[in-house]
Amino acid sequence: MAEINSKDVFNLRSTPQITGRFTVPGDKSISHRSIIFGAIAEGQTRVGGFLRSEDCLATLKIMQDLGVEIDDTGDEVLIDGVGLHGLRAPNGELDCGNAGTAMRLLSGLMAAQKFNSVLIGDESLSSRPMGRVIKPLTAMGAQIDSNGFKAPLKFSPVDGMNAMTYNSPIASAQVKSAVLIAGLYVDGQTSVSEPKKSRDHTETMLQGFGAEVQTNGLTVTVTGQPKLKGQNIQVPADISSAAFFMVLGLCHPNADFVIENVSINPTRDGVIKILQAMDGQLSLDNIRDQAGEPVADIRVQSSALKGIEIPHDLIPSAIDEFPVLFIAAALAKGETRLTGAEELRHKECDRITVMLDGLKLLGITCEELVDGAVIQGGQLGSGLVDGHGDHRCAMSFLLAGVLSQDRTISVRGCHNIGTSFPEFFELVQSLGIQVKQPVSVIAVDGPSGVGKGTISALLARELGWHLLDSGAIYRSLALKAMKVGVYADEESKLITLAENLNLNFSVDSKQGTQILLDDVVVNSELRSEACGVMASKVAPIPAVRTALMQRQKNFQKAPGLVADGRDMGTVVFKSAPLKVFLTANAEERAKRRHKQLQERGVDVKIRDLLEDIEARDYRDSTRKVAPLVPAKDAHVIDTSELSIDEVFAQIIELVEQFLNV
Numbered sequence: 001m002a003e004i005n006s007k008d009v010f011n012l013r014s015t016p017q018i019t020g021r022f023t024v025p026g027d028k029s030i031s032h033r034s035i036i037f038g039a040i041a042e043g044q045t046r047v048g049g050f051l052r053s054e055d056c057l058a059t060l061k062i063m064q065d066l067g068v069e070i071d072d073t074g075d076e077v078l079i080d081g082v083g084l085h086g087l088r089a090p091n092g093e094l095d096c097g098n099a100g101t102a103m104r105l106l107s108g109l110m111a112a113q114k115f116n117s118v119l120i121g122d123e124s125l126s127s128r129p130m131g132r133v134i135k136p137l138t139a140m141g142a143q144i145d146s147n148g149f150k151a152p153l154k155f156s157p158v159d160g161m162n163a164m165t166y167n168s169p170i171a172s173a174q175v176k177s178a179v180l181i182a183g184l185y186v187d188g189q190t191s192v193s194e195p196k197k198s199r200d201h202t203e204t205m206l207q208g209f210g211a212e213v214q215t216n217g218l219t220v221t222v223t224g225q226p227k228l229k230g231q232n233i234q235v236p237a238d239i240s241s242a243a244f245f246m247v248l249g250l251c252h253p254n255a256d257f258v259i260e261n262v263s264i265n266p267t268r269d270g271v272i273k274i275l276q277a278m279d280g281q282l283s284l285d286n287i288r289d290q291a292g293e294p295v296a297d298i299r300v301q302s303s304a305l306k307g308i309e310i311p312h313d314l315i316p317s318a319i320d321e322f323p324v325l326f327i328a329a330a331l332a333k334g335e336t337r338l339t340g341a342e343e344l345r346h347k348e349c350d351r352i353t354v355m356l357d358g359l360k361l362l363g364i365t366c367e368e369l370v371d372g373a374v375i376q377g378g379q380l381g382s383g384l385v386d387g388h389g390d391h392r393c394a395m396s397f398l399l400a401g402v403l404s405q406d407r408t409i410s411v412r413g414c415h416n417i418g419t420s421f422p423e424f425f426e427l428v429q430s431l432g433i434q435v436k437q438p439v440s441v442i443a444v445d446g447p448s449g450v451g452k453g454t455i456s457a458l459l460a461r462e463l464g465w466h467l468l469d470s471g472a473i474y475r476s477l478a479l480k481a482m483k484v485g486v487y488a489d490e491e492s493k494l495i496t497l498a499e500n501l502n503l504n505f506s507v508d509s510k511q512g513t514q515i516l517l518d519d520v521v522v523n524s525e526l527r528s529e530a531c532g533v534m535a536s537k538v539a540p541i542p543a544v545r546t547a548l549m550q551r552q553k554n555f556q557k558a559p560g561l562v563a564d565g566r567d568m569g570t571v572v573f574k575s576a577p578l579k580v581f582l583t584a585n586a587e588e589r590a591k592r593r594h595k596q597l598q599e600r601g602v603d604v605k606i607r608d609l610l611e612d613i614e615a616r617d618y619r620d621s622t623r624k625v626a627p628l629v630p631a632k633d634a635h636v637i638d639t640s641e642l643s644i645d646e647v648f649a650q651i652i653e654l655v656e657q658f659l660n661v
């Protein structure tokens with residue numbers, strides 16, 4: 001099975017105040033380009049402030065695989081450029097990981113090489129549309145095979161490609177860049193026009209490296225076969241990463257801080273304009289030019305945000321910031337409306353659906369549109385939301401946790417945060433925000449004889465997690481009561497016994513879990529029918545349950561817990577991310593119990609067992625405290641017709657979906 005990543009779920013706690021000055025890591029778009037252009041330039045390129053994120057490191061590794069020497073000194077990344085025609089055939093596939101920018105920009109580069117190459121990516125990247133670059137590059141003469149316009153992309157050398165004028169149907173810097181990069185390798189001029197202006201780092205940087213580039217309104221033209229010369233590049237802080245903290249500060253009741261050295265390139269600053277239109281107090285100081293890119297220090301102060309209709313013109317320059325803007329909208333007064341942003345569905349995940357599903361779960365009223373969303377501002381509640389492995393959705397929800405009323409938003413699917421913001425958790429901690437990793441719990445509930453004990457033990461072993469057999473706790477109390485002569489109707493005596501129960505579990509790799517009552521192993525005594533019957537009589541007493549509750553909660557330890565019982569999902573571990581409720585008809589359970597007892601040499605009649613099971617079901621499901629019912633969010637599995645292996649396989653599938661998305 002796939003590895004279960006228990007580190008994938010996090011939550012952030014509140015902090016009373018956020019002040020000071022800090023910065024965020026380097027710009028992702030500029031970092032990717034600095035490596036690619038440095039590699040195909042002549043001479044050395046030095047890059048300061050390079051973003052060492054998984055995405056940019058994927059690009060760096062690919063350029064090394066193509067024969068370019070790149071050295072990271074810690075301060076700077078040094079690239080020994082090989083010139084436009086100096087790349088070498090790689091030994092294997094070129095892995096872009098999660099990075100759309102790497103795959104699309106490198107498509108332009110690989111299409112023009114005189115050797116074969118294959119670009120691959122992770123599951124998310126392999127499901128994103130690549131037709132948008134394949135089509136124009138093919139029109140230039142490239143030979144690209146794909147999996148239905150998705151990765152892997154296979155490039156074969158062609159005799160020559162031709163210059164072209166391309167009218168892109170979408171405003172995409174990645175498409176524009178792919179065509180312009182291929183245009184470097186052909187004779188003549190290659191132009192790209194787009195419906196709205198997308199980020200312009202490619203044209204700015206290519207010009208800096210010495211290419212002939214003209215921008216005329218929405219059209220950019222590059223002249224082929226330039227001699228690119230190595231440059232010194234200083235990458236400014238990424239406005240897309242700063243955006244998380246802009247929203248955090250504006251929505252926090254007591255914040256006043258400065259984010260330093262942030263890129264405010266006009267093709268990227270939509271988030272500032274949108275937040276200012278929402279009455280956010282953001283001011284730009286110390287505006288200056290840094291190696292061709294405008295940068296500023298941004299002061300962020302607590303504000304009362306209002307909902308707005310987002311102007312279409314600002315969408316391309318804020319395209320990566322909508323996940324966190326949706327959080328701002330959820331906390332603003334009134335309605336925020338976004339249309340014309342269908343492109344959000346083609347990012348690392350479908351950002352419209354994923355963000356709206358999360359907001360709805362947190363109690364925000366919102367409506368999903370084909371090309372956007374309508375969000376009514378309100379208060380964020382609590383819950384476990386899913387970032388679906390999209391770095392920006394995950395970070396947005398995590399910061400929502402700092403801003404929520406009861407501060408208990410857990411976020412799963414955080415495993416890709418390092419693709420753009422490897423220092424995210426360190427930075428939030430430096431602002432006084434605590435980072436917690438809730439220990440995962442899988443609650444397995446169901447009636448007596450359904451097989452939940454066997455399944456839970458198998459599951460705990462498979463995952464390497466702790467196991468709680470909560471029934472054994474009630475049975476131990478019942479056994480103790482029987483031993484000291486306390487009857488099921490002697491409530492106060494039972495409560496005293498429960499409060500003072502000397503019960504321990506010792507885990508032995510050979511013998512499994514040993515249950516010690518008053519320091520004596522009682523495993524087999526606990527399984528007796530008499531003990532089971534007594535347990536179902538003492539278990540309904542509310543004060544008994546309360547007395548044993550904390551003992552059960554204490555089992556929740558890293559890396560995780562499989563909790564088997566009757567009210568695990570409804571009472572003891574109400575916020576467990578995965579709840580399973582097993583059922584089976586009473587006849588089937590009586591048969592299973594009969595077989596079990598026979599194997600142990602105990603002779604009982606099936607009919608007696610059936611009567612007993614039915615009576616116990618009745619008591620368990622009608623008791624006032626914690627009756628045996630599935631939790632609303634439980635997955636109910638009827639095991640009557642299933643083997644243990646089949647039930648186990650179904651649960652493992654759920655575990656994979658829930659804990660490793």
Ligand code: S3P
Pocket residue numbers: 028029030101171172173174175177198199319320
């Ligand atoms: C990027 C362009 C944008 C953006 C992405 C980075 C780039 O994508 O969403 O994060 O560096 O060129 P599109 O070009 O697909 O809009």
